[in-house]
Amino acid sequence: KQEVTQIPAALSVPEGENLVLNCSFTDSAIYNLQWFRQDPGKGLTSLLLIQSSQREQTSGRLNASLDKSSGRSTLYIAASQPGDSATYLCAVDSNDYKLSFGAGTTVTVRA
Amino acid sequence: EAGVAQSPRYKIIEKRQSVAFWCNPISGHATLYWYQQILGQGPKLLIQFQNNGVVDDSQLPKDRFSAERLKGVDSTLKIQPAKLEDSAVYLCASTQRGSLYFGEGSWLTVV
Numbered sequence: 307k308q309e310v311t312q313i314p315a316a317l318s319v320p321e322g323e324n325l326v327l328n329c330s331f332t333d334s335a336i337y338n339l340q341w342f343r344q345d346p347g348k349g350l351t352s353l354l355l356i357q358s359s360q361r362e363q364t365s366g367r368l369n370a371s372l373d374k375s376s377g378r379s380t381l382y383i384a385a386s387q388p389g390d391s392a393t394y395l396c397a398v399d400s401n402d403y404k405l406s407f408g409a410g411t412t413v414t415v416r417a
Numbered sequence: 418e419a420g421v422a423q424s425p426r427y428k429i430i431e432k433r434q435s436v437a438f439w440c441n442p443i444s445g446h447a448t449l450y451w452y453q454q455i456l457g458q459g460p461k462l463l464i465q466f467q468n469n470g471v472v473d474d475s476q477l478p479k480d481r482f483s484a485e486r487l488k489g490v491d492s493t494l495k496i497q498p499a500k501l502e503d504s505a506v507y508l509c510a511s512t513q514r515g516s517l518y519f520g521e522g523s524w525l526t527v528v
Contacts, residue, residue, distance in 0.1 A: 310459070340517060349421075349508055349519035350460070395459055397517070404473060405450070405517065407459035 308333045308400045312408035320416050325383035327411045329396035334374045337399040341370050341381050344393045344410065353394075354381070386415045419443065423509050423520035431528055435497035438523040442490070442511030446518070448472075451484055451494050452508040454522070460508055466492065499527045 309332040319325060329339070338357050342350040354363045354370040356379065362371040367384040383390055395410040422441040430436050442449050447468050452460035463482065465473040469489040477484065481500070486492040496503055506522040 342517075342519075347524075349521045350510075350517075352516040352518065355516045397459075404462065404465065407452075407461075409457070409459045 308336075308398055308404075308406040310396060310398055310406045310408040312394075312396060312411050314411060315409065316412045316414075318414040318416060319386055321386060321388060323386055323415075325381075325386050325390070325413060325415075327381040327383075327394050327413070329379040329381070329408055331377045331379075331398045331406070333398075333400060334377050335400065336374060339370075339372055339379050339399070340397045340405075341368075341379075342395045342397065344395060350395065386413075388415045388417045391415050421509055421511055421518050421520035423507075423523050425523060426521060427524045427526075429526045429528060430499055432501055433498040435495065436499060436525060437493055437495045438507050438509075438525075440492045440494070440509030440520060442492070442509070443518055446511035446513050447489070448512045449486060449492050450508075450510045450512075450517075451492070452510065453505045454508055455505045463494070463507075496525075499525075501527050503527050 311330045340355045341353045344350045356363045356372045369382045372379045391414050393410040393412045397405045397407045449466045451463040454460040463477045464484045466486040469486045484494045504527045506524045508522045510517050510519045
């Protein structure tokens with residue numbers, strides 16, 4: 307069974323600092339990995355999708371890397387802004403359409 | 418492109434009562450998921466449909482939860498009778514094996 311872990315559970319940084327969010331998974335046989343953002347009281351919004359054959363994906367200030375062999379993915383958010391405050395979750399698709407989620411990292415960006 | 422629609426957004430019921438949630442996925446998406454997300458945790462898969470067939474319902478408490486997907490499009494999740502521990506947000510998501518798209522969720526409070 308795929309286990310997904312996100313550390314730290316919470317993170318507080320001053321505006322302008324770069325954010326580094328970590329996701330680890332136990333089974334490296336994955337189809338893809340996705341990073342989501344969740345605002346309070348809202349559903350999840352997909353940020354980046356990395357296929358198993360890719361090493362990274364970029365969208366604006368966001369960059370996600372994937373290292374299947376070590377079972378890790380990292381989400382980098384450059385020059386953080388107060389609007390980046392949210393919970394970030396990673397989810398792993400383990401070759402069978404089944405997504406396993408981490409518990410998320412709650413980010414607070416202080417103005 | 419219309420997103421995943423869910424209703425109702427909020428529901429408060431007494432324990433032992435019943436409740437039903439509805440989901441309309443993005444047009445053309447064959448795979449539909451229902452997730453349960455308890456506050457502070459990542460989403461937990463309840464049931465996964467591929468068209469109108471069940472792919473995975475191993476974590477669905479079948480003594481009280483039921484779900485169906487009518488004609489491979491809309492889906493309904495029912496809880497009867499509800500327990501206090503069912504208080505959570507119920508998220509519907511759909512995909513065509515790419516990014517996962519979530520609805521805003523149905524927030525259930527059982528008192």
